Amino acid sequence: MIKTIIIDDEDHCTARVLNLIEQHPNTFDVLATCNTVDLALKVVPVMQPDLVFLDIQIHDKTGFNFLQEIDKVSFKVIFTTAFDNYAIKAFKYSAIDYLLKPIDKDDFDGAINRLKEDLNSKNIESQIQSLFKNLKPNTKKVITIPSLTGFETLKVDDIIHLEADTSYTHIYTSNNKLMVSKPIKYYEDLLDENIFFKTHKSHLINLDHVKQYYKGKQSYVVMSNDSQVPISVRKKDEFLKRFD
Structure with a gap:
């Protein structure tokens, strides 16, 4: 079972991810859902998930703020976003998965299949560092x-x-x-x-x-x-x- 936490400030978006998760029986163990970055920063280090579904814009903070505050990112991240913007290219360059809202079932299934193939990889920390570099404007990618x-x-x-x-x-x-x-x-x-x-x-x-x-x-x-x-x-x- 993949220990999972969902971080999103919109209830209907959290419900959509939960619905898609239910269509993968015996795959996920949903530990918690968080609707603020502050709550996520308290919950994630204690529960130590394998996977976090992470919204980009969470009230007045971002999913990037959350990752920067975590001492060590030891879990896989799948970003969820309503905006096909500059961040998408940074995700692709950094080999980090993402889902565009409203989340399509086929896209979700594809992300989960890729996750299963790569779940034991220990390189998420370097991927996150690459992501932060690629998000900076006017820097070499x-x-x-x-x-x-x-x-x-x-x-x-x-x-x-x-x-x-x-x-x-x-x-x-x-x-x-x-x-x-x-x-x-x-x-x-x-x-x-x-x-x-x-x-x-x-x-x-x-x-x-x-x-x-x-x-x-x-x-x-x-x-x-x-x-x-x-x-x-x-x-x-x-x-x-x-x-x-």
């Missing part, structure tokens, strides 16, 4: 990458290029190569399209790391790590416009 042993955090600026490998993606930096169990489309949607460009169905590059361009029947670029990345015929004109 970091991205949390799942690995066999947990998570690795990369500066987005350090990513040179990404290469598809069926449903996996290879991520190349200047001194490392990671294989991630997510398709390249996930990163294409996640990363800033003004900086990252898909040169080919299997390749996504960081334009800031392009060192040389070679034209020809099969044009390609040489990246800052000296790797060669092909540019498809249909992508060539769009690529060259980026350097006009």
